[in-house]
Amino acid sequence: MSSTAAWANTAPCTIWRRLDGYTEAGDPLGYDPPLEIMCDYIGGLSEKIGSIGKEVVVKNTFFTEFALAKEGDYVLIGASTDPDPLIAGADEVAHVTRWGDTFDRLADDWAIITGA
Template identity: 70%
Template sequence: MSSVASWSYTAKATVWRRLPGKDEYGDPLGYAAPEIIFCDYIAGLSAKIGSLGKEVVVKNTFFTEYALANEGDYIFIGESSEADPVVAGADEIRAVTRWGDTLEILTDDWALITGI
Protein backbone atom coordinates (compact mmCIF):
# COMPACT_ATOMS: atom_id res chain seq x y z
CA MET A 1 0.00 0.00 0.00
CA SER A 2 1.34 3.43 -0.89
CA SER A 3 1.97 5.89 1.92
CA VAL A 4 -0.83 8.13 0.65
CA ALA A 5 -3.29 5.22 0.58
CA SER A 6 -2.31 4.21 4.11
CA TRP A 7 -3.82 7.40 5.49
CA SER A 8 -6.73 7.73 3.04
CA TYR A 9 -7.96 4.12 2.71
CA THR A 10 -8.70 3.43 6.37
CA ALA A 11 -12.22 1.98 6.16
CA LYS A 12 -12.82 -1.73 5.58
CA ALA A 13 -15.10 -3.43 3.10
CA THR A 14 -15.76 -7.04 2.18
CA VAL A 15 -15.51 -8.28 -1.42
CA TRP A 16 -16.92 -11.53 -2.82
CA ARG A 17 -15.40 -12.34 -6.22
CA ARG A 18 -17.47 -14.30 -8.70
CA LEU A 19 -16.17 -17.77 -9.52
CA PRO A 20 -15.36 -18.26 -13.23
CA GLY A 21 -18.00 -19.86 -15.44
CA LYS A 22 -21.78 -20.08 -15.38
CA ASP A 23 -24.35 -22.80 -14.79
CA GLU A 24 -26.84 -24.05 -17.42
CA TYR A 25 -29.15 -21.09 -16.66
CA GLY A 26 -26.41 -18.48 -17.12
CA ASP A 27 -26.07 -17.77 -13.41
CA PRO A 28 -22.71 -17.51 -11.63
CA LEU A 29 -21.29 -20.73 -10.17
CA GLY A 30 -20.96 -18.97 -6.83
CA TYR A 31 -18.55 -16.70 -5.07
CA ALA A 32 -15.11 -17.06 -3.55
CA ALA A 33 -14.63 -16.66 0.19
CA PRO A 34 -15.07 -13.06 1.36
CA GLU A 35 -11.97 -10.84 1.35
CA ILE A 36 -11.52 -7.80 3.59
CA ILE A 37 -10.02 -4.77 1.83
CA PHE A 38 -8.99 -1.27 2.90
CA CYS A 39 -10.89 1.52 1.18
CA ASP A 40 -12.79 4.75 1.46
CA TYR A 41 -16.30 5.19 0.15
CA ILE A 42 -19.05 7.66 -0.63
CA ALA A 43 -22.79 7.14 -0.90
CA GLY A 44 -24.28 7.75 -4.30
CA LEU A 45 -27.71 8.45 -5.69
CA SER A 46 -30.76 6.22 -5.51
CA ALA A 47 -33.08 4.50 -7.98
CA LYS A 48 -34.89 6.71 -10.46
CA ILE A 49 -38.30 5.76 -11.80
CA GLY A 50 -39.01 6.86 -15.36
CA SER A 51 -41.60 6.20 -18.04
CA LEU A 52 -39.62 3.14 -19.20
CA GLY A 53 -39.20 1.62 -15.75
CA LYS A 54 -36.56 1.68 -13.07
CA GLU A 55 -33.15 3.09 -14.01
CA VAL A 56 -30.00 1.73 -12.38
CA VAL A 57 -28.04 4.55 -10.80
CA VAL A 58 -24.93 4.70 -8.62
CA LYS A 59 -25.44 3.59 -5.02
CA ASN A 60 -21.92 3.58 -3.52
CA THR A 61 -18.43 4.20 -4.83
CA PHE A 62 -15.47 2.53 -3.10
CA PHE A 63 -11.95 3.93 -3.57
CA THR A 64 -9.17 1.38 -3.03
CA GLU A 65 -5.88 -0.09 -4.22
CA TYR A 66 -7.56 -3.52 -4.43
CA ALA A 67 -7.10 -4.51 -8.09
CA LEU A 68 -8.93 -7.86 -8.26
CA ALA A 69 -12.58 -6.73 -8.25
CA ASN A 70 -14.67 -6.98 -11.42
CA GLU A 71 -18.17 -6.19 -12.56
CA GLY A 72 -20.53 -8.82 -11.11
CA ASP A 73 -18.57 -9.20 -7.87
CA TYR A 74 -20.18 -8.02 -4.63
CA ILE A 75 -19.02 -5.54 -1.99
CA PHE A 76 -20.21 -4.65 1.52
CA ILE A 77 -19.30 -1.71 3.76
CA GLY A 78 -17.57 -3.22 6.78
CA GLU A 79 -16.35 -6.72 7.56
CA SER A 80 -18.37 -9.88 6.95
CA SER A 81 -17.56 -13.57 7.11
CA GLU A 82 -20.90 -14.57 5.53
CA ALA A 83 -20.30 -16.91 2.57
CA ASP A 84 -23.29 -15.58 0.55
CA PRO A 85 -22.95 -11.91 -0.44
CA VAL A 86 -26.70 -11.50 -0.93
CA VAL A 87 -27.42 -12.79 2.58
CA ALA A 88 -24.73 -10.41 3.90
CA GLY A 89 -26.53 -7.46 2.27
CA ALA A 90 -23.74 -6.71 -0.20
CA ASP A 91 -24.23 -4.73 -3.41
CA GLU A 92 -23.22 -5.82 -6.89
CA ILE A 93 -20.28 -4.01 -8.46
CA ARG A 94 -21.57 -2.53 -11.71
CA ALA A 95 -18.47 -0.65 -12.90
CA VAL A 96 -14.74 -0.59 -12.15
CA THR A 97 -12.42 2.29 -13.03
CA ARG A 98 -8.67 2.62 -12.64
CA TRP A 99 -6.28 5.54 -12.40
CA GLY A 100 -2.59 5.97 -11.75
CA ASP A 101 -0.85 6.66 -8.46
CA THR A 102 0.03 10.27 -9.21
CA LEU A 103 2.23 10.94 -6.17
CA GLU A 104 4.34 7.83 -5.68
CA ILE A 105 3.71 5.80 -8.83
CA LEU A 106 3.60 2.56 -6.82
CA THR A 107 0.09 1.14 -6.95
CA ASP A 108 -2.87 2.17 -9.11
CA ASP A 109 -6.11 3.25 -7.48
CA TRP A 110 -9.52 1.81 -8.27
CA ALA A 111 -13.12 2.94 -7.97
CA LEU A 112 -15.64 0.12 -7.47
CA ILE A 113 -19.11 1.43 -8.28
CA THR A 114 -22.29 -0.33 -7.16
CA GLY A 115 -25.81 0.15 -8.47
CA ILE A 116 -29.36 -0.54 -7.44
Protein backbone atom coordinates in the same frame (compact mmCIF):
# COMPACT_ATOMS: atom_id res chain seq x y z
CA MET B 1 0.55 0.73 -0.18
CA SER B 2 1.09 4.33 -1.22
CA SER B 3 1.21 7.03 1.45
CA THR B 4 -2.00 8.52 0.06
CA ALA B 5 -3.82 5.19 0.18
CA ALA B 6 -2.56 4.52 3.70
CA TRP B 7 -3.99 7.87 4.75
CA ALA B 8 -7.30 7.54 2.88
CA ASN B 9 -8.21 3.84 2.67
CA THR B 10 -8.88 3.20 6.35
CA ALA B 11 -12.26 1.45 6.28
CA PRO B 12 -12.52 -2.33 6.18
CA CYS B 13 -14.76 -3.56 3.38
CA THR B 14 -15.52 -7.06 2.16
CA ILE B 15 -15.49 -8.32 -1.41
CA TRP B 16 -16.80 -11.60 -2.81
CA ARG B 17 -15.23 -12.39 -6.18
CA ARG B 18 -17.55 -14.16 -8.61
CA LEU B 19 -16.27 -17.47 -9.92
CA ASP B 20 -15.91 -17.59 -13.71
CA GLY B 21 -18.62 -19.48 -15.56
CA TYR B 22 -22.32 -20.19 -15.20
CA THR B 23 -24.58 -23.12 -14.46
CA GLU B 24 -26.79 -24.61 -17.18
CA ALA B 25 -29.59 -22.39 -15.84
CA GLY B 26 -27.43 -19.28 -16.41
CA ASP B 27 -26.72 -18.59 -12.73
CA PRO B 28 -23.21 -17.76 -11.48
CA LEU B 29 -21.20 -20.75 -10.23
CA GLY B 30 -20.75 -19.01 -6.90
CA TYR B 31 -18.24 -16.81 -5.13
CA ASP B 32 -14.80 -17.07 -3.60
CA PRO B 33 -14.76 -16.79 0.21
CA PRO B 34 -15.13 -13.20 1.44
CA LEU B 35 -11.96 -11.13 1.41
CA GLU B 36 -11.42 -8.06 3.59
CA ILE B 37 -9.89 -5.10 1.74
CA MET B 38 -9.16 -1.55 2.87
CA CYS B 39 -11.20 1.20 1.24
CA ASP B 40 -12.72 4.58 1.52
CA TYR B 41 -16.19 5.09 0.14
CA ILE B 42 -18.94 7.49 -0.72
CA GLY B 43 -22.59 6.63 -0.87
CA GLY B 44 -25.48 8.12 -2.64
CA LEU B 45 -28.22 7.17 -4.97
CA SER B 46 -28.38 8.91 -8.31
CA GLU B 47 -31.31 9.00 -10.65
CA LYS B 48 -31.43 9.69 -14.34
CA ILE B 49 -34.71 10.75 -15.90
CA GLY B 50 -35.16 9.54 -19.44
CA SER B 51 -37.95 9.18 -21.92
CA ILE B 52 -39.17 5.98 -20.26
CA GLY B 53 -38.96 7.11 -16.63
CA LYS B 54 -36.40 7.16 -13.83
CA GLU B 55 -33.38 4.89 -13.71
CA VAL B 56 -31.27 4.35 -10.59
CA VAL B 57 -27.62 4.64 -11.58
CA VAL B 58 -25.13 4.39 -8.66
CA LYS B 59 -25.38 3.27 -5.05
CA ASN B 60 -21.82 3.31 -3.58
CA THR B 61 -18.31 4.00 -4.81
CA PHE B 62 -15.40 2.30 -3.03
CA PHE B 63 -11.88 3.75 -3.39
CA THR B 64 -9.11 1.18 -2.95
CA GLU B 65 -5.82 -0.23 -4.22
CA PHE B 66 -7.46 -3.67 -4.61
CA ALA B 67 -6.94 -4.39 -8.32
CA LEU B 68 -8.89 -7.64 -8.79
CA ALA B 69 -12.53 -6.48 -8.57
CA LYS B 70 -14.71 -7.01 -11.62
CA GLU B 71 -18.33 -6.59 -12.67
CA GLY B 72 -20.51 -9.23 -11.04
CA ASP B 73 -18.50 -9.34 -7.80
CA TYR B 74 -20.14 -8.16 -4.57
CA VAL B 75 -18.80 -5.62 -2.08
CA LEU B 76 -19.92 -4.52 1.39
CA ILE B 77 -19.00 -1.65 3.69
CA GLY B 78 -17.54 -3.32 6.77
CA ALA B 79 -16.14 -6.73 7.56
CA SER B 80 -18.10 -9.94 6.97
CA THR B 81 -17.30 -13.63 7.08
CA ASP B 82 -20.65 -14.71 5.62
CA PRO B 83 -19.98 -16.91 2.58
CA ASP B 84 -23.11 -15.59 0.81
CA PRO B 85 -22.82 -11.95 -0.31
CA LEU B 86 -26.58 -11.55 -0.69
CA ILE B 87 -27.28 -12.69 2.86
CA ALA B 88 -24.49 -10.38 4.08
CA GLY B 89 -26.22 -7.43 2.38
CA ALA B 90 -23.50 -6.73 -0.18
CA ASP B 91 -24.09 -4.80 -3.42
CA GLU B 92 -23.18 -6.00 -6.89
CA VAL B 93 -20.23 -4.37 -8.63
CA ALA B 94 -21.48 -2.60 -11.74
CA HIS B 95 -18.24 -0.98 -12.90
CA VAL B 96 -14.56 -0.68 -11.98
CA THR B 97 -12.27 2.21 -12.93
CA ARG B 98 -8.52 2.66 -12.53
CA TRP B 99 -6.20 5.64 -12.29
CA GLY B 100 -2.52 6.17 -11.52
CA ASP B 101 -0.93 6.66 -8.11
CA THR B 102 -0.13 10.33 -8.69
CA PHE B 103 2.16 10.88 -5.72
CA ASP B 104 4.10 7.67 -5.05
CA ARG B 105 3.70 5.55 -8.22
CA LEU B 106 3.58 2.40 -6.08
CA ALA B 107 0.11 1.02 -6.84
CA ASP B 108 -2.74 2.23 -9.00
CA ASP B 109 -5.96 3.37 -7.39
CA TRP B 110 -9.32 1.82 -8.18
CA ALA B 111 -12.96 2.84 -7.84
CA ILE B 112 -15.41 -0.03 -7.39
CA ILE B 113 -18.88 1.23 -8.29
CA THR B 114 -22.06 -0.57 -7.26
CA GLY B 115 -25.47 -0.21 -8.85
CA ALA B 116 -28.83 -0.35 -7.18
